[in-house]
Amino acid sequence: MITLEGLTKRYGGTTAVDSLDLTISPGRVTGFLGPNGAGKSTTMRMILDLDSPSAGTALVDGRPYAEWPRPLTKVGALLDAKALHPRRSARDHLVAMARSNGVPVTRVDEVLSIVGLDAVTRKRAGQFSLGMGQRLGIAGALLADPEVLMFDEPVNGLDPDGVRWVRELMRSLAAEGRTVFVSSHLMSEMQLTADQLVVIGRGRLIADAAVGDVIAGSSRTTVAVRIPDRTQLAVLRDRLAAEAERVEAVEEGLVVTGVPAERVGDLAYELGVRLHELVTERASLEEAYMELTADSVEYGVAVAS
Amino acid sequence: MSAAILAVGTGSGLSNAVRSEWTKLWSVRSSWLNIVAAVVLSTLLGMQYGWGLAYDNTHLGPGEVAEQQPIGHFGASAMLIVQVVIAAFALLTVTSEYATGSIRSTLQWTPVRRDVVLAKAAVLAPVLFVYGIAMAALASVAGGLTAGSWADWNLTDLVVDLLSVGFYATAAGLFSSGVAWVVRSTAGTLTVAFLLLLVVPLMLGQASLRALVWTAALLPGGAGQNFLTGATDPLSPTLSAAILIAWAAGALVLGAIVLKRRDA
Numbered sequence: 001m002i003t004l005e006g007l008t009k010r011y012g013g014t015t016a017v018d019s020l021d022l023t024i025s026p027g028r029v030t031g032f033l034g035p036n037g038a039g040k041s042t043t044m045r046m047i048l049d050l051d052s053p054s055a056g057t058a059l060v061d062g063r064p065y066a067e068w069p070r071p072l073t074k075v076g077a078l079l080d081a082k083a084l085h086p087r088r089s090a091r092d093h094l095v096a097m098a099r100s101n102g103v104p105v106t107r108v109d110e111v112l113s114i115v116g117l118d119a120v121t122r123k124r125a126g127q128f129s130l131g132m133g134q135r136l137g138i139a140g141a142l143l144a145d146p147e148v149l150m151f152d153e154p155v156n157g158l159d160p161d162g163v164r165w166v167r168e169l170m171r172s173l174a175a176e177g178r179t180v181f182v183s184s185h186l187m188s189e190m191q192l193t194a195d196q197l198v199v200i201g202r203g204r205l206i207a208d209a210a211v212g213d214v215i216a217g218s219s220r221t222t223v224a225v226r227i228p229d230r231t232q233l234a235v236l237r238d239r240l241a242a243e244a245e246r247v248e249a250v251e252e253g254l255v256v257t258g259v260p261a262e263r264v265g266d267l268a269y270e271l272g273v274r275l276h277e278l279v280t281e282r283a284s285l286e287e288a289y290m291e292l293t294a295d296s297v298e299y300g301v302a303v304a305s
Numbered sequence: 306m307s308a309a310i311l312a313v314g315t316g317s318g319l320s321n322a323v324r325s326e327w328t329k330l331w332s333v334r335s336s337w338l339n340i341v342a343a344v345v346l347s348t349l350l351g352m353q354y355g356w357g358l359a360y361d362n363t364h365l366g367p368g369e370v371a372e373q374q375p376i377g378h379f380g381a382s383a384m385l386i387v388q389v390v391i392a393a394f395a396l397l398t399v400t401s402e403y404a405t406g407s408i409r410s411t412l413q414w415t416p417v418r419r420d421v422v423l424a425k426a427a428v429l430a431p432v433l434f435v436y437g438i439a440m441a442a443l444a445s446v447a448g449g450l451t452a453g454s455w456a457d458w459n460l461t462d463l464v465v466d467l468l469s470v471g472f473y474a475t476a477a478g479l480f481s482s483g484v485a486w487v488v489r490s491t492a493g494t495l496t497v498a499f500l501l502l503l504v505v506p507l508m509l510g511q512a513s514l515r516a517l518v519w520t521a522a523l524l525p526g527g528a529g530q531n532f533l534t535g536a537t538d539p540l541s542p543t544l545s546a547a548i549l550i551a552w553a554a555g556a557l558v559l560g561a562i563v564l565k566r567r568d569a
Contacts, residue, residue, distance in 0.1 A: 049416045050409060050569040066416035069318060083409040085333055085401065092332035093410075100325035100414035140410075 001026055001179055002047060002148060006056030009042050009203075016042045018203035019056060024181050024196075026147070029174045031194030031211070032183040035293050039203040040183045044079055044150055060148055072101040076141035077150040081133040086126020090117060090136050093125055094143060103144045111139040116165075130157030138166070148179040155189060167193045187286035191215075197285075201293045211285065218291055219245065220283030223261045225268070225275055226253040232273040239267055253277070322415045322424035330398060330428055339397070343390045343440050350383035351444030355451030362455050373457040377466025379448025380441030381533040384470050385503070387440050388477050388529075392498045394436065395429050395478035399485035399560075400494055412569045422486060422561040429482055430475055437474025438467045473529045476549040477502055480525050483556025487563045502526040525552040 002024040009017040017039040024030045034040050045051040047058045049066040060075055068074045084093050094108040112121050115135040155163045170193050174180045184190050197214050199207040227233040240247045245258030261280045268275050362371040402408035415421050449456040481498040488494045506527030509517045521527035522539050532545035
């Protein structure tokens with residue numbers, strides 16, 4: 001479990017992370033989303049005590065990361081696949097890592113085979129492709145069999161098979177009861193992988209909710225009804241206008257925002273309105289995310305109209 | 306899986322960090338290339354000093370007397386130059402981590418920063434000691450062979466000279482690694498080490514002003530030269546050795562303080 005309390009990081013005048021309060025629980029995959037510069041990597045670096053917070057605390061199972069003896073058995077992390085000596089072989093890199101935390105060296109060959117790098121263990125890490133580098137980083141995260149796993153953009157540079165493998169790996173790690181905290185820009189991927197979502201923008205917490213709730217809360221999730229009778233259509237429209245965020249009349253029907261399909265159906269029944277279709281059109285996570293972060297995009301691009 | 310690994314794993318943070326640093330030191334080619342460079346340089350310098358002595362002793366000016374030289378002196382003289390290569394060996398263990406970004410991995414593996422500085426120093430110290438002795442021995446033998454009959458192969462003197470060089474190489478190398486934690490870049494650290502170990506003491510030591518001679522004697526390079534040549538003016542060899550230890554320890558403490566304060 002990771003607990004952040006009032007976690008803050010200031011660089012000179014700018015605040016990269018702004019009093020973040022957050023609990024990341026075991027047994028599920030928590031997706032960490034936010035625009036570029038939102039403070040995701042800085043937050044992860046503070047959890048690992050690589051950066052020290054300006055205020056607040058980041059605790060792993062109740063203690064700062066640096067205070068755990070053999071910390072790699074507590075948290076395995078892939079923050080930057082390039083944080084290694086490019087002229088050291090993949091295997092030597094992991095051997096040095098294993099020795100640093102008293103992990104038996106036999107475990108190195110185990111994780112290399114888990115990530116599918118058995119054939120290139122003697123190759124220098126600097127000659128690895130982006131995808132192989134990510135796999136090596138994931139091998140490092142798994143090395144000491146940690147309770148908590150953190151990944152910063154793990155599927156970067158992976159082929160579709162690799163992306164799928166990472167997804168299944170995260171799901172199985174969470175199923176084993178571990179805490180899995182993953183940042184990503186790929187919303188479609190997060191929608192498939194994560195149970196819980198944490199969204200930040202400009203260093204502040206925007207949302208901390210189950211994936212389903214984030215999508216349901218989006219204005220892009222709508223209920224469409226088709227009504228053959230124009231008079232009945234008007235009756236239902238006027239009734240819905242009282243409780244919906246938005247009711248839009250389209251050809252032969254209505255598109256309703258902010259009222260669930262069950263409620264629309266019940267109202268139609270009450271009012272005796274005959275329906276030919278009643279369907280919920282769910283927003284994608286990407287749409288929900290765009291809506292949440294619209295105000296906090298640091299490096300936004302103005303769309304020409 | 307998890308129980309097995311947690312049960313087998315052992316060791317304190319520092320001893321594990323030392324094992325990791327040892328692995329890291331010998332698993333990059335630059336360490337080996339550095340040793341090859343030092344071997345070549347030590348041999349060539351020893352030969353040059355040996356030939357130089359033989360030449361001087363056979364081309365004496367009026368009033369000069371030919372003298373034998375203990376071969377250990379070739380080793381000590383070669384160290385004046387070879388120390389730069391050995392300092393590079395030591396400082397690269399730190400600066401290469403900053404150049405490649407691997408420092409972030411190191412600090413993730415060993416988040417107690419003092420342990421990282423201590424572990425690197427604990428690995429470097431014995432390696433530098435042996436490295437210094439081996440290079441001095443090479444230069445001594447090369448010089449002894451080329452000096453021919455002018456070489457004095459007294460074993461006891463040689464052992465004392467080699468141990469002194471080993472001590473100096475250890476102190477100079479640890480000092481350089483301490484500076485590396487503060488400066489971080491290879492070029493910057495090498496410049497500082499080069500200036501304080503070689504250039505400045507050499508310049509000041511030749512001055513006739515007493516204050517400048519004292520300044521040189523208090524700098525690590527000057528203290529090293531005085532220690533290796535057994536000079537007693539302005540300080541005894543023991544005090545020169547103490548000054549070397551103070552520079553090495555001071556640089557490492559400063560390095561640890563800076564590393565602790567700085568974000569990785």
